[in-house]
Amino acid sequence: MSAYLNDVADPRAPDLQFDDIQGLILRGYNFDYIRYLIFTIDANNVAGARELLAELMPGSGSSLTITSAAPWPNGVKPAYCLNVGLTSFGFRLLVAADNYTTVKNASFPLFSLYDGGAAVNAAAVGDIDDSAPGSWWKRSGGWSLPANPKPDGSDLHIQITIYTQSNPKREKYCDELMAMIPVKDNVPALTLAFSKDSNPLLTGQNYIHFGYKDSFSQPRLSKVPWNTKKQRMLLGVSTIDDRPIVPPYHFVITKKYNDGKTTVPNYRAHPLVLNGSFAAFRLLYQDVKAFNKFINKTPGVSPNLVAAKLCGRWFDGTPLVVSPNGPDPKLKDFDYTNFNYLHKTPNQQGDMTTDALGARCPYAAHIRRTNPRDDNMVTGNQNNPDGTPNYAESRRIMRRAGAYGPDYEEGKNEDAQRGLVGLFICANLASQFQFIMQNWIIRNSFRQPDASPNSSGFDPLFGPPNNTIQAYNEFDYMGTGPTYEQIDGLERFVRTDGGLYLFLPGIEALKKISQGKIS
Structure with missing residues (x-):
């Protein structure tokens, strides 16, 4: 039996800096009411967008802050969770073109797909014909801008997700977020371009519209406190987990494997990228x-x-x-x-x-x-x-997605917009997300x-x-x-009705980005 088939210990995996990693990367929140928001930054008020990120930093004292991966006190869920991702277009605006180019050039293997964006790379993952980017966003409902979406996705800059336990709380926290956006000359620094809610279906929790119960096989991470046998027993899970361990470095870009010496995975990343991840945001009509x-x-x-x-x-x-x-x-x-x-x-x-x-x-x-x-x-x-x-450990992705749209009823609202929306998280978009789509999903x-x-x-x-x-x-x-x-x-x-490639920065990296800096 492989030495890597164990409960928690993993000699290859470095200890994680939980308070510097966004929470959704390492754990599923299991909130039923989720809102996915996509914003465009006003080019004349980039400073306002940075100001919002600063306000969202943990410890800022704001009523709404980004959720880190730090364990919840006494294992009790917070009232909400919130996480932030940046498209390459948004990242470039926030830190300025020269700084962005510095980070990109120092992290080229990781930025090879991220830099151009999901729309440019669509054909490689099967998003052609009816799924091509020219038809994204508007037909699913949720598009808020008066102008049509740009075909290359360059008008979409920041993606924020709010996780809550009820619809009223979702509305409350979304209103709080919108009220936090700075305004200059009567123009908000960020304008909502697209939003989509994910709600539980009548079939039951974690079901999708095709009728299947879902979310069974997330990667089993080592060195996370909620993945221990003791914690599983406290949650009432009595069965033993046979699945092989997947080291967290396939999802979080860790310093240990960024020294240019190791061969697996050896990110070759700029320091700003450390403790961050990448994700494909997908809006999938079913x-x-x-x-x-x-x-x-x-x-x-x-x-x-x-x-x-x-x-x-x-x-x-x-x-x-x-x-x-x-x-x-x-x-x-x-x-x-x-x-x-x-x-x-x-x-x-x-x-x-x-x-x-x-x-x-x-x-x-x-x-x-x-x-x-x-x-x-x-x-x-x-x-x-x-x-x-x-x-296939090195190909795994962390899936944070749920159903959107009304339940299907034969003979009623059959053509309503419904499907799956969320993030597919990994350390390397090319060798994980794109590889799975290109080599296993869309090829014989x-x-x-x-x-x-x-x-x-x-x-x-x-x-x-x-x-x-x-x-x-x-x-x-x-x-x-x-x-x-x-x-x-x-x-x-x-x-496919929408797609973004996102960078999910670590907390310290977000703090620097909120100052327009990369170091």
Whole structure:
């Protein structure tokens, strides 16, 4: 067994400066009512934007401040959490072009995608056709500016997220934030360009519009106090977590790996970037009507089974490799995440043999493509220094996203804007977020060998961008025998309606940025 499969200790991971890291990077807040706000900075009042950031600094005495990753006193949730991300366009305005260029040039591997922005890089992650940037923002509702969005995203500068436990509190804290924005000559330093709320669905907490329960498999971080066995027991989680540890340096840019000597990960970053992270902000429309039509189109085949094969889980979250014939109501806590595809984990439930052929969970299934676990036959797999597979560890992303829009009701408001909104956090956008999208989500033959008739096609929840190619216009999964079942007519169930690449600075870095400085 790899030395890296342990509870908390990890010889590679440096101790973290929790009070200098934004909180959402390392922990899920589990607040139900969230508001995502995107602002544009008035070029004539950049000083006002800096002033707002200074007011939001922890310890500033303001009524509303940024939430760090420092443990909550006595484990009690605060009344709200707030976090800030900067687009490259906003970062450049706040510190001035020359300073921005200095940071960029000193951090080029990390800035290679961030600098141009999500719109410029859209095609590389499959955002083409209906998902292309020319159609972003306005069609989803929430666009506030009188002018149309700029195609390159250069009018979007600061993204702020407010997390609360009720809608009235969300309104309260949002009003407080807006009141904090400095005004000069009757013009606010920041103008709200776009907003979107995330609320729990009637189906239940952590469900998405397609009907699946979600948010099971966040990366399991080492050296964070809320990831210890003692803390899990205090929260009432009695099962053991079998998942391999993912070092926090895949999400937080830490000083230890910025010395130019180490090879993994060796960020080569400017000091201002330390204790920060990068994120892809994604606004993803979900076409529930088309999804339901597809899973119901095969006579004699249960739509629940088709949906499970598409995702890799039954609607309640039961993994197919744990229970291939239906949901297992006996599962709890880590039973939903303790599973591999090739070799059973110590506490994996169910009578599992290897699923190397994808008989239980298809190679194409969404969760297998986004987190291949112990299947080291996928593109881009790497090994740990001791030679053991790292289970795609270096490709993981931290997902902080939830549902937006009204619940789906057949025959009613079927075409309403609904989907998923939030941040996908990592240390390196190119080797983590873009790699997953480009190599596992939107390409076939992402795993070798692959005996399926269409080499697994595209991720079936995202669907093919071009349905004129027959190999992409179908979903194949292994039936009860050694043959494949084929469902034609696969289409795009997810459409990108907005995207940003964000830098989530550390607290000290934000303080410097609020002064227009980089050192």
